[in-house]
Amino acid sequence: MMGINKNAVQVMAEIVSNKKVGAYNHIVFSVGDIANHAKPGNFVAIAVGGANSAMVLRRAFAIYRTFDKGNSGGLLEIVVAPHGAGSTWLTNQAPGFKVDLIAPLGTAFGIPTQPVRALLVGGGYGSAPLFGLSEVLKNRGCRVDMVLGASTAMKIYAPLDGKRSVNSLTIVTEDGTTGLTGKVTDVLGDIIETNEIDIIYSCGPMGMLEAINQISSNFGVVHQCAIEESMACGIGVCMTCVLPIKGEDGVVRMLRSCIDGPVVDGDTVIWNSKRTIPDGTWGAH
Amino acid sequence: MMGINKNAVQVMAEIVSNKKVGAYNHIVFSVGDIANHAKPGNFVAIAVGGANSAMVLRRAFAIYRTFDKGNSGGLLEIVVAPHGAGSTWLTNQAPGFKVDLIAPLGTAFGIPTQPVRALLVGGGYGSAPLFGLSEVLKNRGCRVDMVLGASTAMKIYAPLDGKRSVNSLTIVTEDGTTGLTGKVTDVLGDIIETNEIDIIYSCGPMGMLEAINQISSNFGVVHQCAIEESMACGIGVCMTCVLPIKGEDGVVRMLRSCIDGPVVDGDTVIWNSKRTIPDGTWGAH
């Protein structure tokens, strides 16, 4: 078991820019030193609703990327889908407004020491953390293919410079409004085979991650995925964000996705366990 | 017993201007037709805190004055002291923001049919509704003297055009930072005698209203005061804002200050009854 990300700090972060991009808002925060410590896969936890808010819990967002601007301080960027009241509030805040933000949190994608052939798969806003990952991988000499999927074109987040950071980009939408028509999983097999993929990195809805894991298992490819569980605290103190994960000792434990995740090895996850405790889980009865 | 002010309507009112004046904020709303129906003494009830607010109740503010701008619609102005979370939130809203506002509410100051000699006494932001009243009285040919008091100069609200609408203005502060040093009640006796006052209109803290009523009784002068009780709804449906008032039949009843007030005849109020039900009140036991 891991502890909380040792670099995590709490800051009042000013919104530097907030722009609508398709169905999402791309928001940039001034965060000072945090930018130097964030790794692809880490997330931020933001307090929402302002001073008199009826919302008492933070909201988690994957870090899209960070910049160290030297003297002018670091920047941290996220991509937000207005979902419920909290995320919608955030998308409505104007530049200049300051939010209470904790980052970086959680585990990061594991970076291979050798140049490998990596396939990055993102669903909806799940593409966000993959662009920063892609840059790191490219710098390590890896080949990076990317597949992005969503229900519709507006929900594909693929900025131009992001596109440029990968060797190939395949886009798939369920309604065919852009790219191929279908689901990301429809195209994975071909790419894995053709490009001799060594490792898959994924981020997106749980159902998608599970389906990807099925495919990666079939092909015997390593799969690291960033999961998204409902979180109350984001820092490991509430135990709401758990999911069953098999340890190296073969024992399944309810681990906290905020500190033992969000990035986990796909093969260790007991998938499709929502609303149940899998049999044999440590301490189940 | 009265019913709710028959002119009351609920509107989304845009803030046209919001300026700090001493310890207060002078806020102007665009309210359309409401401006034509508001009378001095009436109040507004405003929802505070925005969409995700933990504050579920409206806040009441006396109407400072209204303007009918013809085609461009009516304006309604209030003077707000940042007190707790709700009023502070309101003072922080920028022009262009829309608030949910109900007005005009409550009773108005009674206007004599004959030209009389009136004395208007305001404590703190309680001066606000008196300037509109003064204009109405002047138009009816009344002589209007005004006394404003507060703990300190910053809390005297007396705009220039307001000052011009009265025959005399006496200012009293407890710390002597402006005007005379002392309390409003120190100067009332003299003015009543010298100017042969027929009626006193007052607005301010309950303690001040009670002290004024003592003086008006001694001099046998009519006293109409605008009281300020804690209100949950402002429209007569919750029964939280009651105070004991003696009816024409001599019976004391717990009346709603939001619809039977805020303007009441000072002599009918059973003063200093907070935290008790006066003996003999209708239905007491």
Add this chain to the structure above:
Amino acid sequence: MFNFETSLGQASFANPIFTASGCAGSGRELSQFFELTELGAVVTKSIMLKPRSGRATPRMAETPSGMLNSIGLQGPGIDIFLEKDIPWLRDQGANIVVSIAGESVEDYAVLARKLRSVSGISALEVNISCPNVENRGQVFACHPETARAAIEAVRRNIGGELPIIAKLTPDVTSIAMIAEEVVAAGADALALINTVLGMVIDTNTMRPKLAGKTGGLSGPAIRPVAVRAIYQVHEAMPQVKILGMGGVATGRDAFELILAGASAVSIGTATFGNPTAVMKIKEELKAGLIAHGFDSLKEAVGYAHRVEGNL
């Protein structure tokens, strides 16, 4: 055509959105903002035998997402109420549910007798969440015996078809147990929940803020308690209709109580924040039910209880 009708005991209502007792004045005040006939029913403020001044002020304190009140059942007494308020509401064409409250079992009996022959009333809501002067001021609804006694007194004296809706407090160890008692005693339906007992201390004066010290907590803060109570009682007695209430401020919230088992929903505190809340909630609820594919309100009642695996 979507069917919005509902029923409680033998009484039918055109739609399930009611006012909550004590939160709609005499009806007159709200009628300035919308037609009372738009409501499923007006539930009147709990009326007692005699005129009542209510508690001293301060009577209210705002709390996070809620409020505390201790009105103390201020009202004119049953006689004036029947003379002035009921005829007016009847003239408006409003569907009327009368709420009564007593200080003794005998009070409930007398109130029921006074109401038995009054025309134009759809149902009686019996507020038994009030102090019993014969039993050290303990709340009737807090104990099975006193809850039962109050409802039996109404049942024996009301006669005829007028449905009895027993209104319970959540401040008990087992609300399902109290519910079973009052149904056994003759209640046709249940009103859940009354306010939750709370207190606010004014940190300036360093004393309880309310003159009555404790008060009833209402508003969105208590909605999870209401949903839980409704769910538990509907699970224990699915055949008994429930008028749900507690923190409903949107159509989504009303839908939540209905899924838990409420056949109709009363709106209290939300009206203080917004006099037209009931109309907004009614429209949002209807749109939500239709969007979820329901053809009628009745299909949605208690739908959250369906067995796992089912859609």
Add this chain to the structure above:
Amino acid sequence: MFNFETSLGQASFANPIFTASGCAGSGRELSQFFELTELGAVVTKSIMLKPRSGRATPRMAETPSGMLNSIGLQGPGIDIFLEKDIPWLRDQGANIVVSIAGESVEDYAVLARKLRSVSGISALEVNISCPNVENRGQVFACHPETARAAIEAVRRNIGGELPIIAKLTPDVTSIAMIAEEVVAAGADALALINTVLGMVIDTNTMRPKLAGKTGGLSGPAIRPVAVRAIYQVHEAMPQVKILGMGGVATGRDAFELILAGASAVSIGTATFGNPTAVMKIKEELKAGLIAHGFDSLKEAVGYAHRVEGNL
């Protein structure tokens, strides 16, 4: 010099701001944000005899000014806890209050025996707001007999000076009555309140949001319930010290609970929204007490109960 010290039973604490059980992880996670020695005490997550997976997910739902949780007491069991967590906390120099929970009276007895000789613990918080498997899963603290039995088992087995703080649920008809029972059974102090039973229904899936259906409501929404419970119990037994909790998010809120009768205050849900909430609350409380003219925390405890007329 302002005196911020407080005590519960025979245990003394440098200041009255504690974490709440189950809301501070193992202490390690928070220690990244401040020194644990800054706290009056760390109250550990309720530990049971055996390892426990806790409930299935979803385990939480945000509610207006609050949240619902059904963690189900996930934890490593007492043996691993004593081996790993306690030594670490002791090394930090933290003042430690250990919280225990059982499924049977015997569980409480065994837990007490395992803890009796452990050094570095200031007090035991006994969470009896958990289901009793020997009694149809009814919560110990809901009934006088089971509440008494659990505390007696701890009393008999703990030996020595370790103060017992019994933690009660507000979901009872009379919390003062349960409080009297557990004090009679040997509790030195009381922890008030545990969460309030609630439910949220997900209106999209139209099912209870939590896998465990019901959950515990916490956060500012329930603060008026906590203040009321503390006030009632302090009124009934002014000599018994209370560790207050429920919805405290600011120094003002902590002061409110202290005025009601709490000698120390635990912070739960507020930490989820802000990991440094405890430090902020501690500073605000101290400043507030001084501003009100108190020379010590102890003078303020229960101050809202002073007779009318007094300052």
